[in-house]
Amino acid sequence: MTAPLQLRWVDVGSIADIPRRGARQIVTPNGPIAVFRTHDDMVFAIDDRCPHKGGPLSQGIVHGSAVTCPLHNWVIDLQTGAAQGADEGCARTRPVRTEEDRVLLGLAVAAEQAA
Amino acid sequence: MTRRLVVVGNGMAPGRVLETLFEAGGSDVDVTIFNAEPRVNYDRIMLSPVLSGEKTYEDIVIHDDAWYREHGVTLHKGRKVVHIDRKAKRVVADDGTTAEYDTLLLATGSGPIVIPIPGHTLPGVLTYRDLDDVEAMLAAAKTGNRAVVIGGGLLGLEAAAGLQRQGMTVTVLHLMPTLMERQLDPAAGYLLQNAIEARGIQVVTRANTHAITGEDRVTGVRLDDGTEIPADIVVMAVGIRPSIDLAKTAGIETNRGILVDDAMRTSDPDVLAVGECVEHRGVCYGLVAPLYEMARTIGRNLLGGDAEYRGSVTSTKLKVTGFDLFSAGDFADAKDRQEIVLRDAARGVYKRLVLKNDRIIGVVLYGDTGDGSWFFQLLKDATDISEMRDTLIFGQGYAGGAPLDPTAAVAALSDDAEICGCNGVCKSKIVGTITAKGLSSLDGVRAHTKASSSCGSCTGLVEKLLTLTLGDTYNPNAVQPMCGCTDLGHDDVRRLIVAKALKSIPQLMQELEWKTSCGCAKCRPALNYYLIATWPGEYEDDSQSRFINERVHANIQRDGTYSVVPRMWGGVTTPQELRAIADVANKFAIPTVKVTGGQRIDLLGVKKEDLVPVWADLNAAGLVSGHAYAKGLRTVKTCVGTDWCRFGTQDSTGLGVKLEKLMWGSWTPHKVKMAVSGCPRNCAEATCKDFGVVCVDSGYELHFAGAAGMHVKGTEVLCTVATEDEAIEYCMALIQLYREQGRYLERVYKWADRVGLDTVRQQIVGDAQRRHALHERFLHSQRFAQSDPWAERVAGKDAHEFAPIAAISFQEAAE
């Protein structure tokens, strides 16, 4: 049995650090995570690996609430991580929220670690 | 009902079985697949475009790993089933993996036939069946330069064309008097041979191969008549043989193939078979369309249905770019048959219909295959054609009588009729997607269903389905909208940008009633370019609307690292520059330093966070961005010209350097490459560039609209001018005209082709005033464009692009 998991909210920066219709990368020991900011200031976080061939989604063009992967143009829905159109696959989405102008990323930690 | 399904072989046929099964609600079935090939299911028929370089393996994958995961299918890649225990209902693979089944599906396909002539086991003797074969051929094409293909059928010719495109000198040896004799009559076979020879592929018919020569690898081929043909590789494409050994050893009844009944059951009712390994009613098939029909039958029956497969009529199309050829049915001469033939030698068209009892039983089309699917439908339906016989050969457009409405035949097709053979898309899927997604164009259907996106032979049918579903609202000639965000075409948008003085992307989207909140990855880069080209100095570049390469001024590589290509003006460098490049490569441990095809040096594999410091060091030595990533001026190649060469007529190096210094930094609809050669020997290859100069005694011959990428296109001559200054002015004026009229991602040659070569000549050469004005506008826009983007970033611009926003150090707990 594994210990019960809990979300720990980590401050990763200010929303102003992410360009509108753009993204930034968060480096983690489990691989990079992309945080996106849409034209209307919604913030999403997804593992920075395209479900197609692992392309860095943070480097793509952000439009509406989707991003087009820079390598082969798959379009990934930022809310669900799912590829749109005829392509099939899903990138892992991450819990993220904003508090004032801070961006908080939710990471799973064992319950006793959560602070 | 089947609980556990085990499949042997993971080709196109079983892939289709599973799709039908899952669509019919069979997600509870526990599926295990063994595949001798170490990969997922891919579109085998598209191997030829992979060989020729027109597609990549990624483009032809049918089901990727995610698909298997999503459907809970266990796929054992690279494991070959070696034993079936029918009593225990279990299969065993070569590595010892076992799986138990309620139903076993054999889909072992077929293997290439190798004629056992002397030398057939030598290294360098290849077959053509799977991706490994293609990779072996591509590897051979890199080092060797002569190939012999044995077999002038469909596969042999596709292999020959592909190898030739890879730069090899190819000879095809064919045993019969004419090519593709199983699909073509002698007349069409002859036309095909002429066309293939005209491409530079040598064809020897009636060629009986005696031996393959060579000591420890292939060196050539010897024919029965003693002729020796040198070769670095020999590809055998003489036919296929169903793979039946596994079934046979397990005691399942076989003949040429594995014998099955109409429900696709073998002699053991718990064992089914599908695909090329099957013999059904005495026929073994070698094309996908019938296999897909078999597959659908099985897919339904696995869930308790009672569908039957009754055999298929097949048609063939040669998938070699530039050859239009279609055949179906039976076209041998016989007493009770009549034929209708149309020959148009000038257009290289040959059409032949074989009729029996007022029905089409055979079709051969060469040169113009537009009506292939219509004739094929008439053939399959055994339609009485007596009413339209007089005009039949001219095709559907001229058909009198009942099927005058060209869409009627398509309307009559059943919902599950297969429209796109390559991607296995049926009519109902296309019609359903058109309605559900509100599609209105061929591109839309391609994007959402993949139909018509491979070999393209079903394009006519798909267009008719669009007409059928959308009625008059579908107009294939209508302006192609820029993308799904607008109904306006590129030219409309450009016109309106000027007419309405639109100066930002949000303003443009508002005024032109964009349908999405902020566009998409297709329209935004285009709009950004149009605005920058229209309002130099006024429009503020929107970096979020640029592709990553142009946003970070380096080329992203497949592993997420970048490449850095500094300018080397006209291909000329100095010891200092080379030293600086060497120092940078050492300091940042850059894995690859390569001379590009554009006369300069590429540093590949630079980490993103190293880009700015790398540029800083390069800048310090006077090196600036080479824009190798840009839709803009790339390189100006030169030769040594009068400086050194004994044939040089003008200072080609100097002119090239001048052009590059004057024109770097300009943004254009697509990339622009130029070259200047010092004499007509043309060592700088100026005649395959967007703009080229060939120096001659009397001055400068100006060329435009060439390219050497996907389509090799020689340039057109613009005119000859006497002085260097004129050459420069004409060049800038032409590029400015292209900047103003070209659609985003349209190379110079495509733009010139669309607006007309003579129109371009008229505006640049014929109209001096216009040329001056264009030249002025180019110079004006350059005032804002010539700022080294690397230096800007070294100075701190867009710093957020080059560093992560945060780094998290603790390890996340596993779920």
Ligand code: SRM
């Ligand atoms: C580096 C280089 C290959 C080399 O090692 O020599 C190269 C590398 C690439 N070429 Fe090229 N091409 C290079 C010379 C060429 C040439 C030869 C030439 O310029 O004389 C051609 C044929 C000439 C032509 O363009 O007409 C060429 C025709 C293409 C094409 C096909 C264009 C077409 O319209 O058919 C593409 C694909 C595209 O642009 O869509 C392409 C695309 C690419 C891309 C950008 C692919 C990509 O999107 O990642 C490659 C990026 C490399 C990188 O990251 O640095 N490259 N490419 C050459 C760089 C030249 C330079 O110094 O800037």
Ligand SMILES: Cc1cc2nc3c(=O)[nH]c(=O)nc-3n(C[C@H](O)[C@H](O)[C@H](O)COP(=O)(O)OP(=O)(O)OC[C@H]3O[C@@H](n4cnc5c(N)ncnc54)[C@H](O)[C@@H]3O)c2cc1C
């Ligand atoms: C270059 C080329 C071009 C073609 N062009 C066309 C075309 O234009 N139009 C057309 O209709 N058809 C074309 N074909 C034919 C078409 O590709 C085949 O008819 C079709 O792919 C056969 O499908 P299948 O599933 O029966 O067998 P296959 O695709 O051959 O798959 C059989 C698979 O089973 C595996 N296998 C075999 N034995 C075992 C075992 N014991 N254990 C595990 N795995 C095993 C094999 O490795 C193979 O991967 C072309 C074929 C080639 C090679």
Ligand code: SF4
């Ligand atoms: S193009 Fe002419 S001048 Fe230039 S190197 Fe070749 S032969 Fe010499």
Ligand code: FES
């Ligand atoms: S890796 Fe993202 S589209 Fe291919």
